[in-house]
Amino acid sequence: MQLPIFAYSGPKHWVLFVLAALMLALLPIFFNDPFFILVMQSLGYLFIATLGLDILVGWTGQISLGHAGLFAIGAYTSALASTRLGFPFWVSAPFGVVIAGLFGSALAIPSLRARGPYLAMVTIAFGFMVEVTSNRWSFTGGPMGIMSIPAPTLPDGNEMTPIQYFWLIAGVALLCQLFAANMFRARLGRTLLALQGSEIAAQSLGINVYRYKVLAFVISSVYAGIGGVFFAHQNGFINSDTFVFSLSVSFLTSALMGGSGTLFGPLVGSVILNLIPTVFAGLQEYQLYIYGGIILVTIVFLPKGIVGSLRQIPLFHAWRRPHATIASDPSVLDFPSSTVNEEPLLAVHGLAKNFGGVRALSGVDMTITRGSVHGLIGPNGSGKSTFINVVTGVFRPSAGKITLFGNKELRPLGPHHIAAYGIIRTFQNVRLFGELSVIDNVMVGFHLQLKCGFFAHLLQTPAAVVEEVTFRRKALALLEFLSIAERANEQAKNLSYGQQRRVEIARALAVRPQLLMLDEPAAGLNPTELHHLARIISDIKAAGVTLLVIEHHMELIMGISDVISVFDFGQKIAEGSSVAVRQNDKVIEAYLGVAESHGAAVDA
Amino acid sequence: MNSLLVKLWQALVSGLSIGSIYALIAEGYYITFITTGTLNFGQGEFLMVGALFGLTCYVSFGLPYAVAVFAAVLLTGAMGFGLERVAIRPVMRHALSLSWVLSTVAVSIILKNAAVQLWGPEQVKFPSPFGESVVMIGSAGIFPQELFIIIAALGTVFAVQLLLRRSLFGKALIAVAFNRNAAAVVGINVRRVVVFAFVLSSALAGLGGILIAPITFAWAYMGTTPGIKAFAAAIFGGLDNPIGILIGGLVIGVLEQLFGVVNSNLKEGITFFFILIVLAIRPTGLMGGREITKV
């Protein structure tokens, strides 16, 4: 099948880039006013910092109210290096950026486990500590700050003029935006948005969530550091008065107002917000009213920010027409087939899980043989989902052993480690990455197989581009297999429940599972879709994947399963062929609830 | 040695008094957080309004202190009603969970500006109704206002908790906090409870302002830092733990003052350093609730 897919990049973006570069180059020549140039410089470095914050807030979904602290660290480091150590700008600046990045990675650590208001507090505390420390410490000049910070010098020995400094800032800003665009459109952007969408689902596909959160913090602090460095060398003087809480608020507001998680949101937001003082300079008294008012109005009426709201307009979609067509690659369905069928793939012995006083699982022994479709049934609350959660590492077992491939005992590992073994699952409440497109959801499933690293994508090397296209073709083939390819470019959250289910299965298949565990795949499906599901399951089995299927739909489960295990109250009460299980007394009682119903079940 | 002990003792009392104000404001954060999952990031500005409006009533209008307190609480409570309507309710339906942070910050920016226009940007002395002379307890000198703060603020915190646990409306509020749907199904007007939560929370902040103002100065910029420190106090024990909040406020207040005795530079940063350590060990606060999502 051939489908137009929004390609990795294209000539359109280079044109934009060149146009922007030209415009920025010519701007100060036409408007040669010192104040104007100063404002433009400021917009430049504030934009860079805001862009960095959005990578954290918009892409990764981590709130940060301490961005001013990282900005400050970049500024102070470069200022100190150039004044106390005598480094030239071209050395002190990268040094400042690196130190900011290091602090960012340190800040990431408490942020890994804290969420919501707790995470906000961590970042706030960080920001305040930076401000207070720089204000009180003699090393950073105390309240007086640092003075005589040199401007960058050119090779001929002269200091840069303001116009040249602006060109430097603008050039770096352009590069920062370009790199952000490259990261956004490829693996990193997808992964971070996936994290934000559902951490648990991302982990179940093999993504190391902690690593990516740290990476997001580092990138955002590098950007903040760059901004801070430029700020320090702009006026020759800094002190802690700048790096207050309200600066962090201002960065966050710019990012959200522009539209978090969009490519151009930070640009729009930071330019508008930072121009307010200049535009309304005459209304000195009312300035903060206007500032606060604009924030409030935008947050209330444009929750997705300016760019985010624009994206909803149909006109905008027409402009973003995808322009490359790719063909699907069915080779993706050649799953690694095993040498020996019927060997035990996954076995649990005495598996137990307690939540407080509740025994969700107790003493479960079960073996899933390779090449089979293993059904798992039982009333709501009988422990079926808990079983999957324990096996995939979402919960630690309270007791018992899990063995893989007959001999390898599974230590309690994080879910992303288990996924690397080829144990993949879907969720009872479909957990797609709603903001990503359907095909991007599947692309996230290829995470473990993508070889090109961070820098390859950053610089958009040919290898990275080729890899993207290669896997897009495979993703398309998987969507075809699940008969959902026509919706490939749509946002996943706009699909119906049944369609989302299919995308989730396609995404799970992308990880090349040896064992695929489906948690109630039939829930919410109509009869046609059910029939289709049964066929998909047998196709998956034919492709060499072993399946565990949790279901309530009796007809479906009896029809597809080679063996069925029955759970009730956290224990396995029966196991066998569908015929055997159907006639089992204990099963009948568990499902029909009452002993007297034995008669009713026998009614023809 | 003796003078050090005296200083420590004075620091303890000052710490308890400021700490009880932190606890009072943190109580406000607690109430709105448990009922709506949001809080007023501009709570500090409500404290400031309570202080400055109280100042106007007490000094400019010459009303008795008790009346000034009552007026300040009434005004900030009414402002809480407005805040809920303007900055909380419109953004609750937004999927993005950060909207309320910025909308409440926006309101605080507007309030700060209004305060500067109405009362000017300078610091103003708020004369204590209990006089400026120091009371000697042993060899330590303490302001009577400080003692009053401890009694009044802590008393209010306890009274609010009592209200929550014993009164019908309090139980309804706890019910809404625990499970909105279940509360709605037994006939509780959830919206009314939410509005009340914000009114109460803002009134508490206003009370804190007029109580603390005679100790520190009253001025338009007085609110931000106490607001953030009270937030740290609320976080310390876990945002959903009322005892933790009380302890958090007092601990932070005392810690600051004690470190201030050692080195005034340390005083400012210690709270934030402390809370970072706490959150590194326990990401939901020392006594914070469990976070269980169904998978």
Place this chain on the structure above:
Amino acid sequence: MLSLTGLQSMLSIEGLKVSYGHVEALKGIDLEVRQGNITAIIGSNGAGKTSTLMAISRLAPITAGDIRFEGQSITRCRPHDITRLGITQILEGRQLFADQTVEDNLLLGGYTHLPRHRSRVAALMEREMARFPILRERRAQLAGTLSGGEQQMLAISRGLMSEPRLILMDEPSMGLAPLIVKEIVSTIRALRDEGATIVLVEQMAAVALRLADYAYVLENGRVKLSGTGRDLARTPEVRRAYLGG
């Protein structure tokens, strides 16, 4: 409005649509609940059963259609008004106020009578504790510490405190042992015999169909079948899908 069985229609649903964001949980259902009946709604997970009850309680967004209770449209009411009108829901998974005592849970159940009719609430609490003596025994205990069956009894009693004319029950059997389910079933039957009108959502189709005077089978947000409990229990489709063949 009289119907075939000679009983008055208490609640009628017409063309009801419920959507959560982009997901349409109910795509237009018609349903009728007759006074004094137990009306069951069965179907697989995700079919829309809970959404139906939540729509009646006004806890789910209604995008189209009408719900009439005793002739009056209630689609614009706020959730607490629904309770005051005489409709109560026993929520799926009990959803008690776990951190409050059994007694406080019951007290809050009578919220609509308070603060004015304290003595009536006290009398109602007595009635419930007589119905389920275990509640009296555990009155000072936190609701979260009760066993599953005890919690279900408390949830039912809490719902009855508002003296509803229509009781909505969402999966009362969930997670309960067969013996306890038996007790709950007889409680539900006893309530019907006392004159209550009940809408029962159940995942355990067999339980529901045995209790139901009338039942609806929901599938994928639509009504697929309806009929008396006994008739549906004999229908081959239903047997295959929900009763293990």
